Amino acid sequence: xxxxxxxxxxxxxxxxxxxxxxxxxxxxxxxxxxxxxxxxxxxxxxxxxxxxxxxxxxxxxxxxxxxxxxxxxxxxxxxxxxxxxxxxxxxxxxxxxxxxxxxxxxxxxxxxxxxxxxxxxxxxxxxxxxxxxxxxxxxxxxxxxxxxxxxxxxxxxxxxxxxxxxxxxxxxxxxxxxxxxxxxxxxxxxxxxxxxxxxxxxxxxxxxxxxxxxxxxxxxxxxxxxxxxxxxxxxxxxxxxxxxxxxxxxxxxxxxxxxxxxxxxxxxxxxxxxxxxxxxxxxxxxxxxxxxxxxxxxxxxxxxxxxxxxxxxxxxxxxxxxxxxxxxxxxxxxxxxxxxxxxxxxxxxxxxxxxxxxxxxxxxxxxxxxxxxxxxxxxxxxxxxxxxxxxxxxxxxxxxxxxxxxxxxxxxxxxxxxxx
Numbered sequence: 001x002x003x004x005x006x007x008x009x010x011x012x013x014x015x016x017x018x019x020x021x022x023x024x025x026x027x028x029x030x031x032x033x034x035x036x037x038x039x040x041x042x043x044x045x046x047x048x049x050x051x052x053x054x055x056x057x058x059x060x061x062x063x064x065x066x067x068x069x070x071x072x073x074x075x076x077x078x079x080x081x082x083x084x085x086x087x088x089x090x091x092x093x094x095x096x097x098x099x100x101x102x103x104x105x106x107x108x109x110x111x112x113x114x115x116x117x118x119x120x121x122x123x124x125x126x127x128x129x130x131x132x133x134x135x136x137x138x139x140x141x142x143x144x145x146x147x148x149x150x151x152x153x154x155x156x157x158x159x160x161x162x163x164x165x166x167x168x169x170x171x172x173x174x175x176x177x178x179x180x181x182x183x184x185x186x187x188x189x190x191x192x193x194x195x196x197x198x199x200x201x202x203x204x205x206x207x208x209x210x211x212x213x214x215x216x217x218x219x220x221x222x223x224x225x226x227x228x229x230x231x232x233x234x235x236x237x238x239x240x241x242x243x244x245x246x247x248x249x250x251x252x253x254x255x256x257x258x259x260x261x262x263x264x265x266x267x268x269x270x271x272x273x274x275x276x277x278x279x280x281x282x283x284x285x286x287x288x289x290x291x292x293x294x295x296x297x298x299x300x301x302x303x304x305x306x307x308x309x310x311x312x313x314x315x316x317x318x319x320x321x322x323x324x325x326x327x328x329x330x331x332x333x334x335x336x337x338x339x340x341x342x343x344x345x346x347x348x349x350x351x352x353x354x355x356x357x358x359x360x361x362x363x364x365x366x367x368x369x370x371x372x373x374x375x376x377x378x379x380x381x382x383x384x385x386x387x388x389x390x391x392x393x394x395x396x397x398x399x400x401x402x403x404x405x406x407x408x409x410x411x412x413x414x415x416x417x418x419x420x
Contacts, residue, residue: 026233026241033231034245036165037224041080041249043168044223044310045215046175046256046303048127049120053214054257055279057207058264063189065261066197068204072211073254075399077247079216079370082388082396084246086373087225089386091234094222095318098372100382105372110318112365116218117315121341124307129345131301134281135294141346147305148342154309155331155338161230164309171302176256178295183259186266186287193265209406212399215253217366219314224249226317236386263287312337367404370396 026034058065083094090097094113099106125144132143157163228234228242260280267274267286275282284296316334320327374396377388 026238030231030233030241032162032165033228033233034241035248036161036169037227037231038245038249038252039168039172040164040227040310040313041220041224041246042252042256043172043175043303043306044220044314045253045307046172047120047124047307048130048300048304049123050214050253050257051260051280051300051303053210054260055264055274055283057204057211058261059268059274059279061204061207062201062268063192063196063265064200064202064204065207065265066193066258067200068207068211069254069257069261070197071208072215073250073257075208075212075402076216076250076253078392078395079212079366079399080221080246080250081243082377082392083221083370083373084225084228084242085239085392086377086383086388087222087229088234088239088242089236089383090376091229093226093229093317093321094369094373096321097376097382098369101372101376101379107322109365109369109372110322112368113219113222113318114315116365117311118337118341120218121308121311121315121337122345124304124311125338125342125345127304128301128308131297131299131304134297134300143301144342144345147301147308148338151305151308151312151338152335155312155334160331161227164313165227168306168309171306172252175299175302176252176259178299179256179259179263182284182287182292182295183263183266185292186263186283188262188266189269190262192269193262206406209403211257212403213366215250215257219311219318219365221366221369222317223310223314226314230317308338308341312341364404364408367400370403371400374400 095106095110098109128147129140129144133140154163264283272286281296284292312334320330326333376382
């Protein structure tokens, strides 16, 4: 009988068992998508309206506008965390989740988002045209057409998602760095800005709600979440990375808002008046002269064209699951969306009454979509064994109530203007 061989401790090699409780670290490509989703959301928010809104409120409220920015960032994070997290857990887009909460609700939500996205995309295209006008002196209409072509080329790419991620990251970084240069040059009163951001002279609730709507309202809050669904980065195992990505998106917009606030405050503190026809342009010009005006053109163009991309991509993502042909040809649908927005701007301009109506509706989109997703988070047939954090739920419903009230107030006050 052969002797049984024995393995000594030194010669034995036992493979360690995998730690099944610890999720795998995200791959390089997943990190790129997560960062791209954050920048897509951020650059969707940072558009022509964002630039004008920030400078006008700074001129009105002075250093106390810092408190408004701080409060809006906190609210933005609460809304973004809830929406992205629920989308990630279900692995479904907002409209499909809404239809599971209540049949037909997804179609209503999609109608609101697409109407708002289309109307504001007309303004985004116009902003891109204005940017080209400032940089090269060509007409805004021609500039708008060229800008639309740039956006279309991205979606014609075989790797459209990756191209969109890289473009928004590059453009977003350029916007922040160029505006930072202007902010440093304008030499704002930092001590006053910091102190009044904590203890303001007054609290303007309407400006807080306006900033929240401009940062995470309408299609914007879903831009990054839907990008992650398309890339397949969903499920509870990815929640830590998705949480960081959602906060990163809000942080980027907050940084840009603070930098532009400081640049404007530096100009206002010197007693200089902003041009009411184009407040952000006058901030750049008064700070750095004619070179600053050219820098404004670059910032305006980059902000506008990335918003065109974000609005088109997200608006179409809200209807692609309703029709197999649209889903199979979603990139062509996005291109058609951009072309239509551009043609409306070139041949009709910005239809003021339509923009007023859709602007009022846009104020109601965030509470509607946030409320629907919070309801979905409480239904096991939708989220399975996932348990949504209680603090997020409470925070979400507080945001829902506030935005619903203020959105309704905006609607009531704007509807009469349509018939004036």
